[in-house]
Amino acid sequence: MLPFSSIQRVNQYHLWLWVMLLAGLVGMLPRAAHASHLRAGDIQAKVDTTPTRNPNRIFFKLTLYRDSNPGNALQDEATLFFGDGKRSDPVRKTSEVTVGPQTTRIIFYFEHTYPGSGSYTASFIEANRPRGVINMTASDTQTFYLSTVITVDPGLGANQLPVLRAPAIDRAAAGQVFLHNPAAYDADGDSLAFRRMYSQRSLTYTNVSALPPTYNPDHVICAGFQYPNNQAYGVGTQRPVQVSYKDNNGVELAQIGDTAIFQMNARTGQIVWNAPLRTGTYNVAFIVEEWRKNPLGAYIKRGEVLRDMQIIVSATTNLRPTITIPQDTCVVAGTVLSKSVTAVDGSGPNSPATAVQLAAYGGPLPPATFTQSTQGPPRAVGRFTWATQCENIANQPYIVVFKAQDTPPTAPTDPPLIDEKAWRVTVVGPAPTNLQARPLAGERVLLTWNNYPCLTSSQPGVLPTIQIYRRENCYPFTPSACETGLPAAAGYTRIASIPANLTAYTDDNGGAGLPRGRTYSYRIYVTFPLPAGGASLASNEACLTLSGRSAQITNVDVLTTAATNGQIAIKWTQPRANSGSFNAPLGYRLSRSATGAAPFTLVTTKTSLADTTYVDSDPALNTQDVQYTYQLVFFSAAAPQPGSAETTETSPLASSVRLRLVPDGNAGLNTLTWTYQVPWDNSSKPTLIFRRTGSANTGPYTQVATLTPGAGATSATYIDRGLTKGETYCYYVQTNGQYATPTNSLGQPLLTNLLNRSQQQCAVLIPTPCTPVLTIAPPNCDSLADVNQTSSTFDFINQRYQNRLRWTLGSTPAGCSSDVAYFRIFFRPTAEGVFTLIDSTTQYTYLHQVPLNTAGNTGGAGCYVVQAVTAAKVRSALSNVACQDNCVFFLLPNIFTPNGDDINEKFRPKTASPIARTHIQVFNRWGRKVYESDKDPYINWDGGGPLGETGANGKVSNGLYYYLAEVEFADFAGTKRTYKGWVEVAR
Numbered sequence: 001m002l003p004f005s006s007i008q009r010v011n012q013y014h015l016w017l018w019v020m021l022l023a024g025l026v027g028m029l030p031r032a033a034h035a036s037h038l039r040a041g042d043i044q045a046k047v048d049t050t051p052t053r054n055p056n057r058i059f060f061k062l063t064l065y066r067d068s069n070p071g072n073a074l075q076d077e078a079t080l081f082f083g084d085g086k087r088s089d090p091v092r093k094t095s096e097v098t099v100g101p102q103t104t105r106i107i108f109y110f111e112h113t114y115p116g117s118g119s120y121t122a123s124f125i126e127a128n129r130p131r132g133v134i135n136m137t138a139s140d141t142q143t144f145y146l147s148t149v150i151t152v153d154p155g156l157g158a159n160q161l162p163v164l165r166a167p168a169i170d171r172a173a174a175g176q177v178f179l180h181n182p183a184a185y186d187a188d189g190d191s192l193a194f195r196r197m198y199s200q201r202s203l204t205y206t207n208v209s210a211l212p213p214t215y216n217p218d219h220v221i222c223a224g225f226q227y228p229n230n231q232a233y234g235v236g237t238q239r240p241v242q243v244s245y246k247d248n249n250g251v252e253l254a255q256i257g258d259t260a261i262f263q264m265n266a267r268t269g270q271i272v273w274n275a276p277l278r279t280g281t282y283n284v285a286f287i288v289e290e291w292r293k294n295p296l297g298a299y300i301k302r303g304e305v306l307r308d309m310q311i312i313v314s315a316t317t318n319l320r321p322t323i324t325i326p327q328d329t330c331v332v333a334g335t336v337l338s339k340s341v342t343a344v345d346g347s348g349p350n351s352p353a354t355a356v357q358l359a360a361y362g363g364p365l366p367p368a369t370f371t372q373s374t375q376g377p378p379r380a381v382g383r384f385t386w387a388t389q390c391e392n393i394a395n396q397p398y399i400v401v402f403k404a405q406d407t408p409p410t411a412p413t414d415p416p417l418i419d420e421k422a423w424r425v426t427v428v429g430p431a432p433t434n435l436q437a438r439p440l441a442g443e444r445v446l447l448t449w450n451n452y453p454c455l456t457s458s459q460p461g462v463l464p465t466i467q468i469y470r471r472e473n474c475y476p477f478t479p480s481a482c483e484t485g486l487p488a489a490a491g492y493t494r495i496a497s498i499p500a501n502l503t504a505y506t507d508d509n510g511g512a513g514l515p516r517g518r519t520y521s522y523r524i525y526v527t528f529p530l531p532a533g534g535a536s537l538a539s540n541e542a543c544l545t546l547s548g549r550s551a552q553i554t555n556v557d558v559l560t561t562a563a564t565n566g567q568i569a570i571k572w573t574q575p576r577a578n579s580g581s582f583n584a585p586l587g588y589r590l591s592r593s594a595t596g597a598a599p600f601t602l603v604t605t606k607t608s609l610a611d612t613t614y615v616d617s618d619p620a621l622n623t624q625d626v627q628y629t630y631q632l633v634f635f636s637a638a639a640p641q642p643g644s645a646e647t648t649e650t651s652p653l654a655s656s657v658r659l660r661l662v663p664d665g666n667a668g669l670n671t672l673t674w675t676y677q678v679p680w681d682n683s684s685k686p687t688l689i690f691r692r693t694g695s696a697n698t699g700p701y702t703q704v705a706t707l708t709p710g711a712g713a714t715s716a717t718y719i720d721r722g723l724t725k726g727e728t729y730c731y732y733v734q735t736n737g738q739y740a741t742p743t744n745s746l747g748q749p750l751l752t753n754l755l756n757r758s759q760q761q762c763a764v765l766i767p768t769p770c771t772p773v774l775t776i777a778p779p780n781c782d783s784l785a786d787v788n789q790t791s792s793t794f795d796f797i798n799q800r801y802q803n804r805l806r807w808t809l810g811s812t813p814a815g816c817s818s819d820v821a822y823f824r825i826f827f828r829p830t831a832e833g834v835f836t837l838i839d840s841t842t843q844y845t846y847l848h849q850v851p852l853n854t855a856g857n858t859g860g861a862g863c864y865v866v867q868a869v870t871a872a873k874v875r876s877a878l879s880n881v882a883c884q885d886n887c888v889f890f891l892l893p894n895i896f897t898p899n900g901d902d903i904n905e906k907f908r909p910k911t912a913s914p915i916a917r918t919h920i921q922v923f924n925r926w927g928r929k930v931y932e933s934d935k936d937p938y939i940n941w942d943g944g945g946p947l948g949e950t951g952a953n954g955k956v957s958n959g960l961y962y963y964l965a966e967v968e969f970a971d972f973a974g975t976k977r978t979y980k981g982w983v984e985v986a987r
Helices: 009-028
Strands: 038-047 057-067 095-100 103-113 118-126 144-152 169-173 178-180 191-197 261-264 271-274 280-293 299-314 322-324 329-332 336-344 356-362 369-374 380-387 398-406 418-428 436-440 444-448 465-472 493-499 504-507 519-527 542-545 553-560 567-572 583-593 601-606 613-616 629-637 646-650 658-664 669-675 687-693 702-707 715-720 728-737 754-757 761-764 772-776 800-809 822-828 836-841 845-851 862-869 882-884 915-923 929-933 959-969 976-985
Touching: 038 118, 038 144, 057 118, 057 144, 169 178, 178 299, 178 418, 191 261, 322 398, 322 418, 329 336, 336 356, 356 369, 356 380, 380 398, 436 542, 444 519, 465 504, 493 504, 553 629, 567 629, 601 613, 658 728, 658 761, 669 728, 687 715, 702 715, 715 728, 772 862, 772 882, 800 862, 822 845, 836 845
Parallel strands: 169 299, 329 418, 553 754
Antiparallel strands: 038 057, 038 299, 057 103, 095 103, 118 144, 144 299, 178 271, 191 280, 261 271, 280 299, 322 336, 336 380, 356 398, 369 380, 398 418, 436 444, 444 504, 465 493, 465 519, 519 542, 553 567, 567 613, 583 601, 583 629, 629 646, 658 669, 669 715, 687 702, 687 728, 728 754, 728 761, 772 800, 800 845, 822 836, 822 862, 862 882, 915 929, 915 959, 959 976
16 A cells, blocks of 8 residues: 655545545455456365264365356366364365356365364355356456355264255246255255355455465455346346245245345245346355254254355246146155156247256255156156165255256257256154053053164164153044154153163153053154154054052142131042952051142151041141142052061142132222142033122122133133122132043943132222323433533543433223322333333332443433332333433544543543444554554543554554544444544644
């Protein structure tokens, strides 16, 4: 860069403009030493797969498409930047083949060992792109950039990034729909996501030999880049399509006559350009992301591939062919999938139909095959055949892209056109076979099944897992062709997960034994480990009934409601032996939990088989506020001999009925909700609702309603309407339950009419206060930005902002009360998040002073809500949310004097609104950077710094300097602005 010493300070402003202009022009100069030649390409990557696998060693494959027109540069060598500060030596090409008119495909291979785990961006840069790319400015002066993000992590195994099997050069016809699918395939079965991207370039790249050893590639959007449907290239409009193509929101991509679109489906990668208009060459880029589900079930991004592709649009009277593919399907591993694909030529208005060439990309190709038997006309036919294997099982479908290309007789002046569609094939595991169940002593069930045929997985050394499920009562279920596992509605519960190489499992109900006298249904299926994942179809059902009967809790009935000395009656049935009788000593242990889970506290021990009732009246029993759960354990001796071991049998847990009462004084109603967790069914018999009116705890309860909860319910709700405001109402409910088993000879339940009462609950129907309506006075930004302050006196840290709040009482909800005692004010410093109570007031206005940069606050920005409260402590709903955003202003001085007198010592704003971050760069008059920092939002440069032209005092010399400040403000939008100017350092 030329020095500017001859330019006088009298023309400082023009000097700064010239520095900035020249810097920009240098970045835009074409690299004359490099010819334009690179059309498209991408970088593939995979972890070391050699026998001595090193997880930090990565293999790369660079694929480039070169413009082979005479005079264009060759690409015999390439250099790859590995993203860890290192790059490869120049590598010779492995192959170069012709793949189309004036186009060759070149392959390079690289490898690199990374220093440790982490995410790295490998990139390739070369000068330059071909001349004449329509949707960017001066394409032959812009570098060509590709990248791939790879995660180095020994825990990932032999991870491979997606491979894009469709060529990166494609052709389109003006006025016709263009379709393209990259045919992405992930060998590990990871999930793929697609998004379109701007073509990229590097601003600083010249040539490899001129770069420093630790050069870190930069990349920005190509100058002037626009997506190809931009109306600057002609007013393109949408045309009809033969089948339904939808965007990521499910909107059809064919709104006939609307403005042209260029879309990429995030799930399938299908690109639809509907429709090109201007002929010529276009470049676009897109990213294919690789996502893997971790053991917690969350998807983690593992890498991405950036492909830059070229689309050549030609004028033609030729019409696209139409391809017909099978419907998306699934197949059981180990079977052969064979499907036909057909296509017919669209044929032009003045030409006969021509032959159509069919092709298939992606998915399992190979080892799957696609063979074309006829080219037509009238119809081209091909067959896809895949002998699936166990290792093909995966959670995500394989995507196979079928392509049909016609053969116009006037090619290449009348270029061939294509139609393509993506087909999704899911491979599921075969169902485990011959599941059987038989009872064992000790209330256990032995399950057995045949050897499972698919013990391989996508994670070497890790076996698939058999999932074992159980439910009460037999349940006929036949899975559909693609339905893996068991639907939630089937009512099965998973009881175990074991390696798939096992063929037996003993169900002892977690050591407690299975309740006898019940029928149990079992099914199993297989899940496969990540990254591919996947599951099998469910097995056949194994159903059996255990003889005898366990002791069963039948009642948990609240007798007395009180915070202390409450009372609950518990009842249960006697157990029945399988044969003969039980051995003494025997009895029951009844335990209680206030949480519904362990630990349980023993409340009584019964030693008589006939003693099956107990009233729990512990002085600490709080039936008013707590729902209690009970556990019953029946114990007996294993044999009649003295000293015999004890055997136990634990009945399923049973809770009391818990009633919740929510009054609505405005509408004159009470909402009752009751819940329970019991082993019997309360859903098919009516629950009785009882009510007592009056504040005195006297008078009888009367039944006011009944409600049948419905099948499978563990809670129910009833609304008691037409009540009197200001009155006290008390309630309890009584549920009616029954056990499904045991049954009599007619199959009817024997244990029925199990009546259990909830605690009593009372409430006063007090109307709620009306909801406030809140407003905030707008800030006076001009006053806050008053520049009649010097940088030495403007106190940013202690500056306080004032927000003036005002509210009125609204008229909602209907029937609300205007009798308000005080208001509660809540605040949050962000547009979203949790509100915090900051104050209360009896007034209808409030002045909130917000200190700058205190914990959780940034300037005056924030949101408020207000809540009204009555004298009876009844609260209204929260008001509307009213937000105040920060003003946006920033002014830097033109001089500062870092001479040690504590006056105007630092370069900082004269005035500014709250700032989150400032990136400041300072240059001397020759354009050399002397200072750079983003550590202080308010800059506070003292004239020194790591890049400074420091003298003996560590400071820059007196003189004129030019700054570039990129400021991110602390408003809700995170506004970013750039400020340029000059400042004089004077001492």
